[in-house]
Amino acid sequence: MRGGxxxxxxxxxxxxTSMISxxxxxxxxxxxxxSQRRGLAGLRCDPDYLRGALGRLKVAxxxxxxxxxxxxxxxxxxxxxxxxxxxxxxxxxxxxxxGVLLILFSLNxxxxxxxxxxxxTDLVNTGLSTFxxxxxxxxxxxxxxxxxxxxxxxxxxxxxxxxxxxxxxxAVQKWRxxxxxxxxxxxxxxxxxxxxxxxxPEIQRLDT
Numbered sequence: 001m002r003g004g005x006x007x008x009x010x011x012x013x014x015x016x017t018s019m020i021s022x023x024x025x026x027x028x029x030x031x032x033x034x035s036q037r038r039g040l041a042g043l044r045c046d047p048d049y050l051r052g053a054l055g056r057l058k059v060a061x062x063x064x065x066x067x068x069x070x071x072x073x074x075x076x077x078x079x080x081x082x083x084x085x086x087x088x089x090x091x092x093x094x095x096x097x098x099g100v101l102l103i104l105f106s107l108n109x110x111x112x113x114x115x116x117x118x119x120x121t122d123l124v125n126t127g128l129s130t131f132x133x134x135x136x137x138x139x140x141x142x143x144x145x146x147x148x149x150x151x152x153x154x155x156x157x158x159x160x161x162x163x164x165x166x167x168x169x170x171a172v173q174k175w176r177x178x179x180x181x182x183x184x185x186x187x188x189x190x191x192x193x194x195x196x197x198x199x200x201p202e203i204q205r206l207d208t
Contacts, residue, residue, distance in 0.1 A: 043107050050106055054122075054174070057167040058102045061129070064160035065095035071153035072140075083143040087136040087153060094129045094160065101125060119178050123171040130164040133157055 049055040069091040078084045101122060104110045110118045137157030144150035 043109075046106055046108050054167065054170055055102075055106065057163055057170070058098060058105070060163045061098050061126075061160060061167065062095060062102055064156050064163055065091050065098065065133075068153050068156040068160055069095055071149050071156060074149045075147065075153075078145075080143060083136075083139040084150075087140045087157065090129075090132045090136040091153075091157070091160075094133060094164075097125055098129065119171065119175045123168065123175050126164050126168040126171050130161055130168050133161040133164060137161060 050059070069088065072084060072088045072091060075084060105118075105122075110116070137154055140150065140157065141154045144154065
């Protein structure tokens with residue numbers, strides 16, 4: 001009987017010890033929500049961005065660039081062909097880059113890479129696309145042979161230029177706002193740090 005009681009007591013102490021060690025162990029099972037874990041499982045479309053001005057403009061840019069590229073690809077003969085090749089390169093590049101940015105912004109994937117200044121990246125893309133689409137459309141309009149596909153490509157090229165120009169203006173405004181917010185946050189942080197130093201006399205004595 002005594003051996004059984006000692007065995008029961010040992011088991012009780014072991015179970016209580018394991019409970020205490022488990023409670024104090026740093027390796028606790030995670031309670032992080034599935035939607036906040038890393039990976040592609042928690043992807044969700046951002047309807048607010050797609051309903052906004054920048055989102056609608058980016059969708060329009062992708063569509064216009066794609067239509068312009070399709071129009072230029074239907075042309076079978078050209079002489080000279082430099083203007084056609086240049087327009088083809090510009091429309092394809094704008095479609096790919098803008099499409100990638102649209103996916104990143106609409107799915108909030110850019111929030112997972114905070115090391116990149118996405119406002120500046122979008123501004124550079126829209127600015128360059130505006131400039132090169134404008135030049136390519138002018139060159140194609142000057143060198144085309146008045147065929148239906150060439151005329152359609154020129155029209156959609158200028159429409160894409162207008163869409164990128166408006167988006168560039170809005171991107172500049174957004175970039176300026178982000179710079180002001182960053183400078184304001186830096187000022188508030190500096191003021192807070194200076195007040196913390198003033199409220200600690202021991203730090204002042206060490207400095208003196």
